[in-house]
Amino acid sequence: AEAAGGGDKEAVRAYFNSTGFERWRKIYGSATEGVNRVQLDIREGHAQTVAAALSMLRDSPLELAGATVCDAGCGTGSLAIPLAAEGAAVLASDISAAMVSEAQRQAALAQATAPGSTFRMPRFEVRDLESLEGRYDVVVCLDVLIHYPREEARAMIRHLASLADKRLLISFAPRTLYFDFLKRVGELFPGPSKATRAYLHAEAEIEDALRQAGWRVANRGFISTQFYFAKLFEAVPVASSS
Ligand code: SAM
Numbered sequence: 001a002e003a004a005g006g007g008d009k010e011a012v013r014a015y016f017n018s019t020g021f022e023r024w025r026k027i028y029g030s031a032t033e034g035v036n037r038v039q040l041d042i043r044e045g046h047a048q049t050v051a052a053a054l055s056m057l058r059d060s061p062l063e064l065a066g067a068t069v070c071d072a073g074c075g076t077g078s079l080a081i082p083l084a085a086e087g088a089a090v091l092a093s094d095i096s097a098a099m100v101s102e103a104q105r106q107a108a109l110a111q112a113t114a115p116g117s118t119f120r121m122p123r124f125e126v127r128d129l130e131s132l133e134g135r136y137d138v139v140v141c142l143d144v145l146i147h148y149p150r151e152e153a154r155a156m157i158r159h160l161a162s163l164a165d166k167r168l169l170i171s172f173a174p175r176t177l178y179f180d181f182l183k184r185v186g187e188l189f190p191g192p193s194k195a196t197r198a199y200l201h202a203e204a205e206i207e208d209a210l211r212q213a214g215w216r217v218a219n220r221g222f223i224s225t226q227f228y229f230a231k232l233f234e235a236v237p238v239a240s241s242s
Contacts, residue, residue, distance in 0.1 A: 016096035045228025073144035077103030090122035139164035161213035175200035
């Protein structure tokens with residue numbers, strides 16, 4: 001199969017430009033009005049994933065200030081903005097134009113509220129990650145693979161790996177029995193839209209896709225709240241020693 005081609009990708013794009021945009025902007029935001037308990041819980045879990053990704057990068061031998069970072073599927077900029085605040089040169093891209101303009105708006109706010117800081121305005125692009133080109137010290141892709149089935153996810157990982165020189169950070173919802181159960185119960189992914197369909201990925205599957213791309217997992221994290229579950233992998237090229 002082509003990388004996230006055809007129906008899945010078009011449905012995901014449409015979703016994140018409409019109802020999905022409204023839903024996720026609310027979840028990733030800070031207002032509490034009109035946000036239900038499940039959404040607040042997912043907000044908390046996602047914030048932990050972002051924090052874990054940031055600390056993995058801070059703990060790596062990389063100098064974040066000045067490093068080139070590609071945030072693929074940046075959403076509202078939850079990770080791109082703090083990286084920019086540390087002086088990284090960030091390309092923040094997303095398949096959804098609505099998401100990109102929200103990220104842009106939040107980045108402008110962040111810059112305005114931290115005058116004189118190291119903040120380096122990211123470059124924003126509306127693009128699917130399959131069409132990204134170039135090389136970056138770091139490529140990050142958080143909570144995006146959930147929208148794609150196995151083969152598409154593998155192809156996406158292969159492409160992301162080809163863009164990265166030093167670090168590749170990927171988070172995904174792990175396929176576990178308990179998670180399958182929650183998903184069946186239906187609380188996690190309400191709504192009839194096809195695009196809200198969630199694909200879970202086995203840890204071994206993601207690791208294998210990375211290995212085939214010439215990368216190995218150097219660090220892993222597991223984030224779970226009541227309704228949010230994510231595995232976070234920090235991968236390095238197999239040949240690398242750092
Ligand atoms: N990475 C962000 C974060 O963790 O805050 C956003 C996560 S959100 C659940 C998934 C995002 O992936 C959405 O903004 C969606 O538009 C984007 N997306 C989905 N498929 C994509 C693709 N093929 N290429 C680029 N972005 C994509």
